[in-house]
Amino acid sequence: MKFFVDTAEINDIKELAATGLLDGVTTNPSLIAKSGRDFLEVTKEICGIVDGPVSAEVIALDHEGMMREAEILRKIADNVCIKVPLTIDGLKTCKALTSDGTKVNVTLCFSANQALLAAKAGASFISPFIGRHDDNGFDGMDLIRDIRLIYDNYAYETEILAASIRHGVHVLECARIGADVMTAPPAVIKGLVKHVLTDKGIEGFMADWAKTGQSL
Numbered sequence: 001m002k003f004f005v006d007t008a009e010i011n012d013i014k015e016l017a018a019t020g021l022l023d024g025v026t027t028n029p030s031l032i033a034k035s036g037r038d039f040l041e042v043t044k045e046i047c048g049i050v051d052g053p054v055s056a057e058v059i060a061l062d063h064e065g066m067m068r069e070a071e072i073l074r075k076i077a078d079n080v081c082i083k084v085p086l087t088i089d090g091l092k093t094c095k096a097l098t099s100d101g102t103k104v105n106v107t108l109c110f111s112a113n114q115a116l117l118a119a120k121a122g123a124s125f126i127s128p129f130i131g132r133h134d135d136n137g138f139d140g141m142d143l144i145r146d147i148r149l150i151y152d153n154y155a156y157e158t159e160i161l162a163a164s165i166r167h168g169v170h171v172l173e174c175a176r177i178g179a180d181v182m183t184a185p186p187a188v189i190k191g192l193v194k195h196v197l198t199d200k201g202i203e204g205f206m207a208d209w210a211k212t213g214q215s216l
Helices: 010-017 029-035 039-049 063-073 088-099 112-120 130-135 140-154 168-177 186-191 196-212
Strands: 002-006 024-026 054-057 080-085 104-109 125-128 159-162 181-184
Touching: 002 010, 002 186, 010 039, 010 186, 024 181, 029 039, 039 054, 039 063, 054 104, 063 080, 063 088, 080 088, 088 104, 088 112, 104 112, 112 125, 112 140, 125 140, 130 140, 130 168, 140 159, 140 168, 168 181, 168 186, 181 186
Parallel strands: 002 024, 002 181, 024 054, 054 080, 080 104, 104 125, 125 159, 159 181
Antiparallel strands: none
8 A cells, every 4th residue: 555645744754754664745725824935846846755656736727727737737747646626527527637647636525425436537646535524424434335345346547546545544444445555644653662561662672771881
């Protein structure tokens, strides 16, 4: 499974990139606004930190506007992935961009039928929102499971990018089902390394080492 981080905070991206765990970055207008920086400037800086795809979302809701904005965004760097909403105009834009060799992340997916449409439109990534799906009384994992089955049935190359990840259990279940990618906030990714028995083991080793009176 590929790991993307869902943030526009440069320090967090650099920290995770240094671990070798990071395969890409996802951003959206809300995350960019939270960073307090210029949209194009921060996107360019992120693209320079990671080699993998960096999703940059269009703001326009009409096809012509999306194409105009996508033209600006994809000039930022070769690893920019254009993010479009799962609407008719978004799918039309997806088809036009992927036909031209540009990676596209179709976002705000909440049904398997929507994911099917995105795959037919040639999407590079489909982003089903697990946490938000759960919030509305549905099972986000059932959504991932259905998309995986449909994509495998027809050998679609669109990668399932599990989004709206809230905790480690979401990551585990997505990996078990076979999501290609997961994107999560920095705190969730860092939290995956934590386990009480690991902490206790380290404490025990350190205590035993201290008793030897040695140093390295």
